[in-house]
Amino acid sequence: MKTASWTAFLLCLVPAIARAQLSVEADARGVIEARVGGTAYLSDLAVSVVAPGWSGDLANQRAVDPAAVKVHREGATTTYTMPLAGGALSGLLIERIVRDKDGATLEFEVIPDREVELEAVLLRGSLATAEHAGKTAYLVDDPDGARGVLPASLDADRHIAWSGEPDWLGLERPGAGGLRISPQGARLQLQDDRKWNAPHFSLLAMTSGGEVLARKPIRLGVALRAEAAGALAQEAAKPVPAAGTDDRPLAIVAPRLDRDRVDVFATVTLDADVHARYDNPFDPEQIAVDAEILAPDGRKVDAPGYYHVPFRLETRGRAESLKVAGAPGFRVRYAPTVAGAHRITLKVKDASGEVRAEPLTFTAVASKSPGFVRVAPKSPRYFAFDDGSSYFAVGENVCWANGRNPLATYGAWFEGLGKAGGNWARLWLAFNEKGLEWSPAPTPKGGIGAYQGLGRYALDNAWRLDEVLRIAEANGIRLMYCIGTYGEFKDGGFFNEGSWISNPYNARNGGPCARPEDFWTDPTARKLYKQRLRYLTARWGHSPFVFAWEFWNEVEPSPVVEAWTSEMAAYLKAIDPNRRLVSTSYGSPPIWNDSNVDFTMTHMYGQGGGTLDFTDRIQGETHANLKFGKPYLLAEFGIDWQAGDEKWDPEGRGLNMHNGAWASIASGAAGTSMLWWWDGYVHPKNVYHVLTPVRSFVDSIDWARNPMKPLGKIAVEAPADAPETFADLTISSSQGWGRTPSNRYTALRDGTIEGGPVATTLGSPRRGGDGKELYSEVAWTLDLPEAGKVLVRIGEVCTAARLRIALDGREVVDRALPAGEPGKGPWKGARLLEPYKVWVADYDEDVAVEVPAGRHALTIANADGDWMQVKSITLPAYRSSRFPDVDALGIAGDDLMVLWVHDRRSTWRDPYAGEPPVPRKGLKLAVPTDSTDAWRVEWWDTFRGVVVRTDEARAGAGALTLAPPDFERDLAARIARTP
Template sequence: MRVILSMAAMALMGSACLGAEARPRFDFGPAGDIRVIADGSAIYFTGFGLRVIKPGWSGTLADQAAADPQGISKHAERGAVTYTMTLKGDGVSFRLRQTVARTPTSVRIGYMLTPDRDVPVETVMLQGAMPVAPHAGRTRYVVASAAINSARCPATLPENRILYGGPADWMAFSAPGVEALVIEPEGLSLQFQDDRAFNRQEFALLATAGGGNLTANRPVRFGMTLRFITREALDARERDARRNDVSGIATGDSRKLSISAVTCDRTRVRACETVEASVALAATYANPFDPNEISVDAEVITPTGRKLRAPGFFGVAMRVERTESSERLRVAGKPGFRVRYTPREVGEHRMVIVVTDRTGTVRSRAVTLTVTRGSSPGFVGVSRKTPAYFAFDSGKPFIAIGENVCWASGPSPLSMYEAWFAGLGKAGGNWARLWLAYNEKGMEWSALPTPRPGTGTYAGLGRYALDNAWRLDEIVRMAEKNGIYLMLCIGTYGEFTEGGFFNEGMWVSNPYNKANGGPCATPAEFWTDPTARKLYKQRLRYLIARYGHSPNVFAWEFWNEVPPTPEQARWVAEMAAYVKQHDPHGHLVSTTYGNEDVWKCPDIDFTMTHMYGQAGNTPVFTDQIVAHTRDHRRYGKPYLLAEFGVDWQAPDSKWDPRGTGANMHNGAWAGLLAGGAGTAMVWWWDSYVHPNNLYRVFTPVRRFADAVDWQAEPLSPVANIVVQTAPGAPETFKDLVVSGSIEWGMPASDRYTILHDGRVLGGPIAMAIGSPGRSNPLELPTKLTYVVDLERPTTVALRLGQVCTRATMVIAVNGETRLARELTAGEPGAGPWKSSRKLEQYNVWVSQYDEDIPLELPAGKHEIEVRNTGGDWFQIASITLPGYQSSRYPDVTALALSGEKTLLMWIHNRESSWRTDYDGKTPTTLEGLRVTVPVRRAGRWDVEWWNTRSGQVIRREVVETREGSLLLLPPPLERDYAVRARLAE
């Protein structure tokens, strides 16, 4: 992260030395920014002010020090001074209220920042500069978090400029000859870095209050206390903090191998309840996480004679200390080895603990576990009866209804998960996806200092963050309490990249990187290197041992959005086989992304894709959802649309500022009724779903899903549903916009026939067109063809989206070239594009054109071919066809699933979209519609019409088949209805 600092206060230093006479100084500027923090003339920090940073660290959006002096008010009352002002920048204003309360040796500063509109930001930040000359090599800093970090400010620029990063109880700086400065953050994370990397003679302290999308008129509150204490008092603080320090836990042993006790938390349980065995042992090992040094396992014989092996894990109990603005984890017990086992069978289970180190193996006496019948439905697996869906051990169907809840950015992650899961579970949601990649739940990352630090007490390759591991224990318990089943996504593509649109590239700090002591010189080596594969299996073993006991762990997902290569596909197959061999509870396994090799792997249990629009180019995603879902049906496995949003570049709140949830609602119903095993899983959980209480979207879907016996018979998508207006109405035509949905990759087809009812044959539609000369010419199509049939002469518009580096766009109509144009990309403002971003890992520019390219066409049938003949790639985001869609086929989508005796359907007025709500419009109510849907069995059908907002049945009727179909007459259709029909007995 690179944010340019001003050193306005450097002149204040003069010839001051650190041994000058002590007198605490907190000098404030007219805007409330802290100009100087010093003990006498010994300066610790200067220029400590508030800034709002643009996404991607692309600049400052608002700066406290630059506030208009005429708009600042200052009010003193009850020993405190309050500053109020407005900070302006790029079309948004922030109201800042800052309160300052002083004592002779301290100052507490509280901030309340309120935007006047929704705005995406990288972070809200306080930042100060520490001069290098008097502090380098002399001043000691101490950070108290889950572990104590203590070091001197480096004398010379270190290889890793990030000296500390993450949440902290407090951070202190102790310079020779003067009192120590202690900073106690409230609602802030801290980062201390060496800015000599940017040719500035400063250390920088960044205190960040989170980022993402700030909501209009919703204040962000944070603060900090600055105090001076003696060095002796600092030493006492440090000693006290180390008593509860994770980093002080002993992780090795050198005693003779033995088991002194095995203590189970209970020996009588109901089926699918967990037994935890604590194992008191002595052994010889240096790394308790390495099963080659020490392994602890439970050998179990079930009542039916099955033999299971449950791996054990090393951990330590912790507790949470909470303040008004933060939470901290504290060690609350002795470290040791534990085994968690969840019996499924009723009867007596015989368990023996087996411990192996490099000197040999010892076994415990057998423990008998008595298991009685319980009420739990068991673990989730693939349904044996209807393999397109999931089911519990009991046979009860499991329809996944939920969202991504991937991380909790902030000082109180457990409190955030408590709130999110309570809202989700209460509304009927039952599924959530969590990331375990270098965040507050991650296990393995490079230890500090490192340029891109994770959150937690990471200890490097092959050792795991015990604070994060315990935190994930608690999150799993919260999920169990709220009836939520978790897909644990272990890693993400950013671990193997640099830069990126969201600055998500983290390879520089990946512990597998050879530069950090790992085995891989390049990211590609991760998939083939034997040591890397061995270490990843070690981490899988730990995750299985610690969390696999829970039925509420839905699945292990290896990766988020790692592009499949032949090497990666072989790696996935190897790791999936490892999980199937070592997970005694048999959890589901999947990954993203996948290809034919991945999805056909027998140990991959279900398939997934992710789906977003771009810059608001897709009002309705139903066609794309249908195309993806039905394409994946050929694998004979359940399918989930595991990420979903209006715009991959911005939160859904940008396009839904009033929080109507229209796109989330449509995705939920389309995902389910297109034939998926659950809803489309919305992405923006923290900035969109929770602030707008959009959990309500899940309730009617859950009620509908619970009313269906998904195990009763196989259900298949229904083709040839006809939706028509009442006969006799005159035919009219309206504009049709057809958007691409495959932002990247080779589509199943590059030829798309656009029908007058709005459907597209050949989809899903690709956007990116690559040249034949690219390094991987099979990665993208080199041409796209759109087949249209015009009723009258018109001007068709092709929407040019992004361009990478350069490309040659050739457009032909019916084989005749209409346009040949060289496209370029570059820095913002350097060309005809609207915006640009640089892909640092490839050192190329991607420019956003958002330009309509008109084509005048006569009436009749035409083939429009768009080709890339040279360069890199460009996008055709959409095609607009004026006056194309016939009123005989109203703008309605009808999705249906049917069996011999069951029909499920969703009927959707396509004007009911996020775009209609965003534009402040109301969907046109459609009356007199006639829906003809084929069914497999003739006879009388009991039909229920469901209100998809309330989850209530609003009409019941009996309809008899005619010529193999049901003719359904919907109520007046403003937005959508669902239908459940059963063949009458």
């Protein structure tokens, strides 16, 4: 048995106000104990790598054999290098203890040998309850000013004392010096481990998880510093003040405008000293501040006001902090939409009555601003500005920044996006650094910012959102504000996104809802949500750079959700002076048909790199949504819902983003496919370049005045003198979950599929749900030129399944497919589906079926168990070379057509697999049209955004026949009727 020896580093720190002594001791594995004087603040401090879903450790520093650890000392630095191994992970851990005159910095690098999926890298140290429970105080230098005492006894529902990304967190035991912990590249969490029957508290420093590439280091660390007794409390940030109260007689004092002359669509701000009686300045039933505007055209407009606290931004190193910079007050923002003299009157109402100020005047002058984005009146499947010019959305998601410098981060993102031609981005206003309403710390799923609970808003985050909007406007980017997300109403989840435990609407937090589903029907919950909508409209509704309000991210529609959405959309339209666009996700026919919901949206991902080309899915989703007669956006998009596009495109070529954008354009969407992976892919790999040629192309089209609809099938033919050959055809399933419109498909010789999109997941008849969620079988009609083996590729299996395949009604395959832990069966991998505590096994296996030549029916079914995936089928020698493997998508109006011609071999996997593009030569297109007119055809290089050739062509016999230039990967066409 080996015994770990101890190496001690004693660091004597002498602050000016008193002496405090920090001792950092590390054993042979580098496991640390940190003391200040005689108090052990952090014991057993070491790194572990956590498996997805917090289902255990992939590797743990504490389990490393000391004999395998190499120790190197040089000057003030001691370095420990050791192997990490366990389960799916193998790699290296490098730990450095760096001493300086002020303390010690602990740096850690985890370097995996191979690609691995993980939940987090975790640096954990413990505080013994016998020494610290009921005694040791914690203080956080953060806007919420969190502070408290580690509890004497466990509160199982409040086991997380604090969680966030502070400048520092301090611990101080009475009568002892304190310990300051400053995170580096990590989020901190202080929790009570007695919840799991462990006799200690834990301080966790953790990174985010996901797919990690081989040899890509994951870095985190903390800086430790001893402090004299009481010093931490003196230095800790003063918390953002709670919302004010007032008990003065109702009055308006000194109303004032920030300017008396303003551009049309720019903002004028009205401030005043307001006296009233209230204890919640956000509750319009206690105090309502509004402005009444009389426009020069005679219209009367009501604009709601809001309560605010001014802040200033301070930066220390790269860390940002917000400091209160003045007195709180009430304010109204308004953007005039017409030129001329305006009269604005402030009015305030409380329980005692209403008072009105004397009117003030300002003049709006004509400007170059195009105004707010609307649905185009003449082309209602597209967007237009107030001045009638077109707006085609080109952009991505940038939902949160987190980190210690969110404003600088947004500045970098928006600069990159704007310079590339992007004009649209989506933000989340959930409980991140821009959120308004959440449970205050301490709470198990804490947010970022000075949250004040239900019906009261985080004013530091509101100021930060002001700045984010200002940065976006400076870069020409309009923002869609997504107000909430489905995770607020659940627990668990693949990404551990469930947050109902900390939702302020939860009755256990003092809210009105005993269950998540009560949120949609409870009168108090609906009233409080409308109150938040009023605040959003009052504070940001003035800006033309707020593109739209999106109620939810990925909340599943139901009758009560549909009724709620209708109610809230009508309310928003009633209180928003500018009646900006409104939408939500997910939608349903009742939602999309609502007159107050302006555009439709969906989200689209593959899984595990199984979808190479999303073109058919994008076209199908777009066409299905266009039937509602409204603009459509594919608002989230990515290769793999579980891992960023950087996993599949490590060089940042951007082919998936490129193909998605052009497929959306040519299918009839009102914007590009909005990629999700902004922070780990688009920005660090500078994939913004994909959008530059897209913007050049869409700016060449007047979408607002050219209503267009999808074209019928565009025939693509190879050169007539080429011999006919047949190649294998692989048909990837295109809808990862849920029932598709049909489960019966026909594979044509040109490679297209009738009846698609193709369902991926089959649920057994025993699964429940009356088969409404998943089909139990899919049926294929095939016509093989010659006999051969059809390959059915099996993907993931949840719990168990039973694969049955029938050919022309005769069963040819009957196979049980169990699931279990990794390495315990015939599957290639497995993951624990944490919310349900069941195993999902990935078979990634082809099942062969001998099929004779000719026409046949092939049925693939899941006869038992839970669910299974059919990822693809491959048909031998099926595709005729007379029909090239090329997509031709198009939309057309009376005088304009848009085409995208795409070699289906050009996918994100080409550069991933090192496969060079192969030129397409001599193709012919037959574009369906009733026209017999002449057309001017501009052929566009989609990677450079320039016209490479211009042709003249005349339509006839039901088609416009075109001969595109030779191309690699894809090209686009803008086709205009010749006058």
